[in-house]
Amino acid sequence: MSWENNIRKVVPYVPGEQPVGEDIIKLNTNENPYPPAPGVEAALREVADEYAIMRKYPDPDAGLLTHALSDFYGVPEESIFVGVGSDDVLAMSFMTFFDSDKPVLFADITYSFYEVWADLFRIPHKLIPLRGDFSIDPESYMQLNGGIVIANPNAPTSLYLDVSDIERIIAANPDSVVIVDEAYIDFGGTSALPMIDKYDNLLVVQTFSKSRSMAGARVGVAFGSPKLIAYLKDVKFSFNSYTMSQDAIRIGAAAASLSDRDYFEDVVRRIIATRDDATARLRAMGFKVIDSSTNFLFVTHPGHRASDIFEALRERRIYVRYFNKPRIDDHLRITVGTPEEMESLYTALADILGA
Ligand SMILES: *Cc1c(COP(=O)(O)O)cnc(C)c1O
16 A cells, blocks of 8 residues: 555654552553642633633643643743643643754653654654663763753653753753653652753753653643743744643643642652651562652662563453563553552562462
8 A cells, every 4th residue: 555655654652551440459551549739629710600612712822721831830921831731731842942963962861751752743753762770971971962951850660860960961052952751759859940041951851740740631731031032932823833632731720829739749749758767668569669769769679570560460350561672571550649559569579469
């Protein structure tokens, strides 16, 4: 069939399973086990009351949301770009900022969507190997490139690179846009956000999906110099002006409001406490567990194959993530759930490991 020669082909990103049904323990896609902030519930009720707004196109600038974000982070509105989850924000950023013949650099083990977008948009790219302990070597980003993407903390490794090393990478690459994907920054580490004033080639991307418990609402955000954000908006408005629904804009604005800050910080504290407890519990069962700066753990067991543990947990309706990829095919990524969910995990693991 000759038309098949003329179409764009890509190997798609494979998201984690979203199983349906009762009594499933879902620790495979880094969702937050706690509900979103109370303001979100109130905003949802308002949305339901005003079904007539569906008639109109949403605000293409998502003004309510950028305004709330501006207040929350103390960043001017012209430095803020929002989208349908950070996946949308990142895809737009790849399209906008990476148009060089030189390769865009990102780690060999990182968010696997980066390689998919690079392929999709025909962006030359080069995988930069993490060190043997999965840490990032900042020096390896000091080579000719057409752009840089770093997830910090990184996924699925859960490791945080000190923000001073992030700064060294940005400072050494003034001729490239450097994207720092901070999907997990609220769970550990220091954000590069304040550096957008100093480096006009820095884009910091964050999401409401993890720390703010709103994966289903699809809200993502990028912060950068007004110049960078203006270029991003040019591409976005040339592609689709109305990506975010008015509901998502309103719900996102509620979640970003200062009044919900205490709730948000409390949820993050609880997850960190459960994470640190889980690290100790899993180590006591013989797992090697990387010190996590995220809401998930990256683990391996010297005595059992990760794929076997994955299958055995799945039979018990406990879902974790297994990546059949070089260097990490004997690891599991386990999202931090509630303390109760984690107890069920430990019980199942004790059974599987025969402890
Ligand atoms: C979860 C995740 C994202 C995407 O999240 P959205 O739900 O699209 O906002 C982006 N980057 C990393 C590293 C992630 O883990």
